[in-house]
Amino acid sequence: MTTLTAPPSSAPARAAADRRDNLRARRRRRLGWIADHAVGIALAIVFLSPFVFIVLQSLMTSAQALTGDLWPRSWHPENYVEVFTRAPMLTYLRNTLLYAGLATLLMLVSSIPAAYALSRLQWRGRTAALVVVLMMMMLPPQVTQVPIYVMWTNLHLTGTLWPLILPNLLGDAFSIFLLRQFFLTIPQEYADAARVDGCSEWRVMTRVVLPMAKSGIAATAMFLFFYCWNDFYGPLLYTSENPDNWTISLGLASFRNLYQVQWNLTMAATILAMIPVLVVFFLAQKVFVEGITLTGVKG
Amino acid sequence: MTIALATRSAGDRSSALRARQRRRRLTVLAFLTPWILGVLIFFVYPLVDTVYLSFTRYDLLSPPQWIGLRNYEFAFTKDPQVRQAAWNTLWLVVILVPARMLFGLAVATLVVRLKAGLGVFRTVFYLPALVPPVAGVLAFVFLFNPATGPVNQILGALGLPQPLWFNDPALSKPSLVLLGLWGVGDLMIIFLASLLDVPREQYEAAALDGVNPWQRLRYVTLPSISPVLMFAAITGVIAALQYFTEAVVAASVASGQATTGGGNAALLGYPEGSTLTYAQWLYVMGFKNYYLGYASALAVVMFVVSLGVTLVLLRRSRSLVQGAEGTR
Numbered sequence A: 001m002t003t004l005t006a007p008p009s010s011a012p013a014r015a016a017a018d019r020r021d022n023l024r025a026r027r028r029r030r031l032g033w034i035a036d037h038a039v040g041i042a043l044a045i046v047f048l049s050p051f052v053f054i055v056l057q058s059l060m061t062s063a064q065a066l067t068g069d070l071w072p073r074s075w076h077p078e079n080y081v082e083v084f085t086r087a088p089m090l091t092y093l094r095n096t097l098l099y100a101g102l103a104t105l106l107m108l109v110s111s112i113p114a115a116y117a118l119s120r121l122q123w124r125g126r127t128a129a130l131v132v133v134l135m136m137m138m139l140p141p142q143v144t145q146v147p148i149y150v151m152w153t154n155l156h157l158t159g160t161l162w163p164l165i166l167p168n169l170l171g172d173a174f175s176i177f178l179l180r181q182f183f184l185t186i187p188q189e190y191a192d193a194a195r196v197d198g199c200s201e202w203r204v205m206t207r208v209v210l211p212m213a214k215s216g217i218a219a220t221a222m223f224l225f226f227y228c229w230n231d232f233y234g235p236l237l238y239t240s241e242n243p244d245n246w247t248i249s250l251g252l253a254s255f256r257n258l259y260q261v262q263w264n265l266t267m268a269a270t271i272l273a274m275i276p277v278l279v280v281f282f283l284a285q286k287v288f289v290e291g292i293t294l295t296g297v298k299g
Numbered sequence B: 001m002t003i004a005l006a007t008r009s010a011g012d013r014s015s016a017l018r019a020r021q022r023r024r025r026l027t028v029l030a031f032l033t034p035w036i037l038g039v040l041i042f043f044v045y046p047l048v049d050t051v052y053l054s055f056t057r058y059d060l061l062s063p064p065q066w067i068g069l070r071n072y073e074f075a076f077t078k079d080p081q082v083r084q085a086a087w088n089t090l091w092l093v094v095i096l097v098p099a100r101m102l103f104g105l106a107v108a109t110l111v112v113r114l115k116a117g118l119g120v121f122r123t124v125f126y127l128p129a130l131v132p133p134v135a136g137v138l139a140f141v142f143l144f145n146p147a148t149g150p151v152n153q154i155l156g157a158l159g160l161p162q163p164l165w166f167n168d169p170a171l172s173k174p175s176l177v178l179l180g181l182w183g184v185g186d187l188m189i190i191f192l193a194s195l196l197d198v199p200r201e202q203y204e205a206a207a208l209d210g211v212n213p214w215q216r217l218r219y220v221t222l223p224s225i226s227p228v229l230m231f232a233a234i235t236g237v238i239a240a241l242q243y244f245t246e247a248v249v250a251a252s253v254a255s256g257q258a259t260t261g262g263g264n265a266a267l268l269g270y271p272e273g274s275t276l277t278y279a280q281w282l283y284v285m286g287f288k289n290y291y292l293g294y295a296s297a298l299a300v301v302m303f304v305v306s307l308g309v310t311l312v313l314l315r316r317s318r319s320l321v322q323g324a325e326g327t328r
Helices: A012-058 A079-086 A089-120 A126-138 A141-154 A162-170 A173-184 A188-196 A201-212 A214-230 A233-239 A248-258 A263-283 A285-295 B002-007 B010-053 B070-078 B080-113 B118-130 B133-143 B150-157 B172-182 B185-197 B200-208 B213-241 B245-255 B278-288 B292-323
Strands: none
Touching: A012 A263, A012 B080, A012 B118, A012 B133, A079 A089, A079 A263, A089 A126, A089 A162, A089 A173, A089 A201, A089 A214, A089 A248, A089 B010, A126 A173, A126 B010, A126 B213, A126 B292, A141 A162, A141 A233, A141 B010, A141 B278, A141 B292, A162 A233, A162 B010, A173 A214, A173 A285, A188 A201, A201 A214, A201 B010, A214 A248, A214 A263, A214 A285, A233 A248, A233 B278, A248 A263, A248 B133, A248 B245, A263 A285, A263 B118, A263 B133, A285 B118, A285 B185, B010 B292, B070 B292, B080 B118, B080 B172, B080 B185, B080 B213, B080 B278, B118 B185, B133 B172, B133 B245, B172 B245, B185 B213, B200 B213, B213 B292, B278 B292
């Protein structure tokens, strides 16, 4: 609530009334503060409780996990070790890192120049190109899936993760859009100064603009990395027949089917899949939040 | 540089200019070449080919065989499962998307008011949005497990009814909505940023005019954040149209027997087809049963719908934005 400034008055009675009003307003504001924080804390508990319940579950014995108990009778952190012996978690992890890491690397190489041309260079057709980027970003992947799948089949690459990695060599629409948004926020003057000094456009980009867009590039890279880390549809489409190339998402989805009743182990595996993402988020929270904010702002 | 140019003759200048322009154009082309190839190989060509394949029978083994409109005929008049899948997807568009937007806006409004703890609350409410979808679904199927899950334990202790959640055809989609609300943080962060961007003077002016909170929301806040709301609505609808992972994994885990991705047709969309989505049906028909022509027809319908949604919403948003006088 914004404070209302009292209209100027000379009568002392008026002043006393104002003071009373002020007091009342302050009390109301304090009550509002308490109500807001009560709701906020209650909601925060609701949002966090799933994490608490699954952590508790993951530490129970298999026998207790079959009951409706919420609190472990004895604590069994060794469940987390057992997950690794029950399923090839390390293979899943290696595949996921390979997919996410290579895809991110290739995306940066191809998408940074494209985003730069779309935001910092003047040329005819730029607006049309931007519309194409937006359309590629918006269109569900299923729309173009059949011919692309046929293409990878003809190249004998189904069963591997390459159909998910290689397209990033030719740019990723969402990353291009996001990078463009970041590049637009950098003042033109520095680049112009470098151009007057006779720098080539490539040097202007790599020496002047990119160093100033570091946090934006980091955010974009992180988004794609997380997208790949979480991706289920892609690995399912291309590698479901070949468990050697499964990622964590695929392995996790079939984990429960292999170990029917063992909710404790399933929840331990679930937490293992969450941890890396949460850790990276806490380490780079500021960059991340800035990036998400930009995704909602349309240029 | 200007001095150097001025001393040269006019002919020299124009040819120098032309050379510079050509170099400029080559630079742009060099920067864009990978992307242009990407557009051609992964967008233009597959889009055209999908339309062609949708008029054929194709199973990857033999070349496509032209069958005219028969795939479309089957989809629109004969296939009972595509009707169910389309209905479930429409349900998600109509219920899930508005529910997430309203809840996201409510949480963002609350966080704005929690001035002291804004950072902490923002992190807490955002956290579930980071959870990998498969992990989130597994967690929710466990939490809402009818027999032993914590949610029903708590409901039972309070003497409330204990529904079957993911195992009840009437509640499986609402359970997925609850999962979506838990992960509302992505929208919340965007809404929060735009709420914090609303000019303070506008609120002060409104306070001087003595408006009530509802009027303040209607005439100050909403017009100012409407572009962001519209963008969230478009991306939300597009995401709902391709809703896949959560539905597939929830059905497979709750039934306890389906193989990943629904190879077993009887268990598709467990329970009773209530979670079978359009994207899942396209996946099963195309990449499990290899009816690639039919899957292409389904893809063309999906393309038309998503393009229509984007265009309609974009046009509405333009008028909305202009109504609020701030054209971008």
